[in-house]
Amino acid sequence: MKNKKQNNLAVNFSGSKILITGGAGFIGSNLIKMLLAATENISITIVDNLLSAEKINVPQNKSVNFIEGSIADDKILRQLDDRYDYVFHLATFHGNQNSIFDPLADHDNNTLTTLKLYERLKNFKKLKKVVYASAGCSVAKKTYGPASATHEDAPVEINQDSPYSISKIIGEFYSTYYFKQHSLPTVRARFQNVYGLGEILGAGKWRGTAATVWRNVIPTFIYKALKGEPLPLQNHGRASRDFIYVNDICRGLLACALKGKHGDVYNLASGHETTIRQLAILINQITGNTAGFELLPKRSWDHSGRRFGSTTKAKQELDFVAQIRLPAGLKLTVDWTKNSLKLIESNINKHQKKIGNK
Numbered sequence: 019m020k021n022k023k024q025n026n027l028a029v030n031f032s033g034s035k036i037l038i039t040g041g042a043g044f045i046g047s048n049l050i051k052m053l054l055a056a057t058e059n060i061s062i063t064i065v066d067n068l069l070s071a072e073k074i075n076v077p078q079n080k081s082v083n084f085i086e087g088s089i090a091d092d093k094i095l096r097q098l099d100d101r102y103d104y105v106f107h108l109a110t111f112h113g114n115q116n117s118i119f120d121p122l123a124d125h126d127n128n129t130l131t132t133l134k135l136y137e138r139l140k141n142f143k144k145l146k147k148v149v150y151a152s153a154g155c156s157v158a159k160k161t162y163g164p165a166s167a168t169h170e171d172a173p174v175e176i177n178q179d180s181p182y183s184i185s186k187i188i189g190e191f192y193s194t195y196y197f198k199q200h201s202l203p204t205v206r207a208r209f210q211n212v213y214g215l216g217e218i219l220g221a222g223k224w225r226g227t228a229a230t231v232w233r234n235v236i237p238t239f240i241y242k243a244l245k246g247e248p249l250p251l252q253n254h255g256r257a258s259r260d261f262i263y264v265n266d267i268c269r270g271l272l273a274c275a276l277k278g279k280h281g282d283v284y285n286l287a288s289g290h291e292t293t294i295r296q297l298a299i300l301i302n303q304i305t306g307n308t309a310g311f312e313l314l315p316k317r318s319w320d321h322s323g324r325r326f327g328s329t330t331k332a333k334q335e336l337d338f339v340a341q342i343r344l345p346a347g348l349k350l351t352v353d354w355t356k357n358s359l360k361l362i363e364s365n366i367n368k369h370q371k372k373i374g375n376k
């Protein structure tokens with residue numbers, strides 16, 4: 019019963035006008051597909067500058083209006099009028115290592131974006147909810163000891179590892195400030211580590227480091243495993259993360275929009291802790307890769323050891339529970355990667371010259 023209810027979440031958006039910043043990206047494009055699968059009686063505006071996304075991810079559909087450009091651009095902001103029921107603010111400068119290389123680009127695309135968007139939205143009258151995509155890394159305790167589930171009320175860590183995670187938490191500060199000061203109906207969704215179909219290695223423009231290509235651990239491991247390469251394990255793969263399948267994140271975002279309390283915050287997590295070493299073993303098993311691991315030193319900037327998210331509040335208040343367990347989600351992602359190798363490799367190859375010396 020609960021599963022059916024959760025699958026039908028998107029149906030509730032029938033007749034709605036929705037703005038999605040960063041909608042061409044990995045999570046945004048999955049969210050749009052989920053909404054369109056539930057109803058075509060919907061109007062979706064995407065604003066995305068394709069900094070870390072490919073246009074091919076934008077569904078060609080009469081219900082979707084794609085505006086290419088930055089959500090911090092005044093001309094684009096002026097085009098957005100007071101018609102939206104829901105806003106999902108997913109635009110970001112992807113990801114930690116690129117933000118360390120170019121903190122000003124992170125500021126322009128990850129902090130200023132939120133401030134300028136909220137300034138534009140603050141007097142809109144029709145808005146029911148503005149859902150902000152935040153990140154669990156901004157509040158996780160920095161420990162390699164046994165981890166306990168991070169709850170929503172965990173203290174905000176003053177020692178952040180990257181401009182990216184600073185920007186994500188500043189976005190939370192603006193979300194609560196604009197709610198209190200201007201009654202902007204914000205809800206913060208704190209994601210754990212998302213994986214799944216449609217995350218294209220190398221998508222978008224060069225952002226300064228090899229992380230432009232090797233976006234996140236799961237797509238990287240799957241690609242390398244399919245190529246028969248050893249999987250790179252930094253610090254023996256001792257760090258742990260909470261991996262959540264992209265369809266679950268999208269249902270969580272919809273639940274935040276429908277049921278989230280204004281001004282509040284919810285974890286979107288699986289609640290399961292997996293070490294990077296366990297992940298590598300699982301991916302080598304699923305893909306039949308016999309090349310094992312390549313042991314590498316710890317990343318100098320990364321102090322985030324073991325962590326996973328608490329699921330209690332989202333379950334109680336949003337009726338949200340992640341449904342796809344890691345082995346099943348990985349199998350789906352491996353199949354998608356096999357079928358999308360041409361697209362993925364064309365995106366990896368376009369950065370080949372630059373990646374050589376980074």
Ligand SMILES: NC(=O)c1ccc[n+]([C@@H]2O[C@H](COP(=O)([O-])OP(=O)(O)OC[C@H]3O[C@@H](n4cnc5c(N)ncnc54)[C@H](O)[C@@H]3O)[C@@H](O)[C@H]2O)c1
Pocket residue numbers: 039040041042043044045046065066067068069070071087088089090107108109110111112126127128131151152153154186209210211212213222234
């Ligand atoms: N993927 C994860 O594991 C994860 C974890 C925690 C939080 N998040 C958050 O979820 C959101 C979506 O992330 P994703 O994984 O889909 O990444 P993504 O890189 O695929 O998507 C981000 C999108 O924002 C766009 N963008 C960048 N700057 C922009 C700007 N100035 N104006 C408009 N669009 C801009 C990019 O082109 C891209 O399409 C982000 O806010 C991210 O911080 C993701």
